[in-house]
Amino acid sequence: MNPETERTLKIIAAWCGPVWIVGYIISFGLLGHNIPPPNMMGLTAQELVSQYYGKYPEIGYGMIICCAVGLLYLPWICLLASLLRDAQGRMGLLSLMELTGGLLTAWVLAWAPAMWATCSILVGQVDPGIIKFVHTATWFVYDCTYMITTTQYVGLGLFTILNKNQKMFPAWAGWLSIATGTLFVTCMLIPFSKDGPFAVGGLWNYFIVFGTWIVVFGCYSYFILKTVYKRDTSATTLNS
Secondary structure, X not given: OOHHHHHHHHHHHHHHHHHHHHHHHHHHHHHOOOOOOOOXXXXXXXXXXXXXXXXXXXXXXXXXXXXXXXXXXXXXXXXXXXXXXXXXXXXXXXXXXXXXXXXXXXXXXXHHXXXXXXXXXXXXXXXXXXXXXHHHHHHHHHHHOOHHHHHHHHHHHXXXXXXXXXXXXXXXXXXXXXXXXXXXXXXXXXXXXXOOOOOOOOHHHXXXXXXXXXXXXXXXXXXXXXXXXXXXXXXXXXXX
């Protein structure tokens, strides 16, 4: 491949990161009325329908958009994995953890909004109990499969810290990545929390955990953009 074409493709993939952040906040957060999400564990089926899906018909539009936006995570992950491979000279355990964890996370980021869009579009056509079942089960998958994202960020963090040859990411970013992956463990409490900081929309499990994730993702996006915009296409950074 022509080096300049390759560099252009990598720049496009790198920008998928910031676009994912903005697009997901708008589609999932604002259009989807998830700042914070309704606490399905403390609502009856009829209350979930009347206070959320029935009240905000734009949720369906937001979640359908979110399905596409969520998968922008995918090319960004693939680019990051290629950069880690080039820095090490091969795909080792840690770079594979980053890649496979990221791929599965991308799928969940798109699949879950599709299920919530289904709830929104079918509200009024099916029993509220079915709406609550689908809505709640989807949140359980979205949050309680956190280990796939933990695997990604712990692998990325360890690579950042332990690989002395890589010059793309500072050590502090690696420690922050590991901390972020570890924070997700409290998502296991969501099915058992009707309110408080560990509920689905609680201060800790929603705003702090997911907020820290976005911050770390943004930090790595910044360093990746710096890397791919460099004209130097040395083997340790840009070769694919």
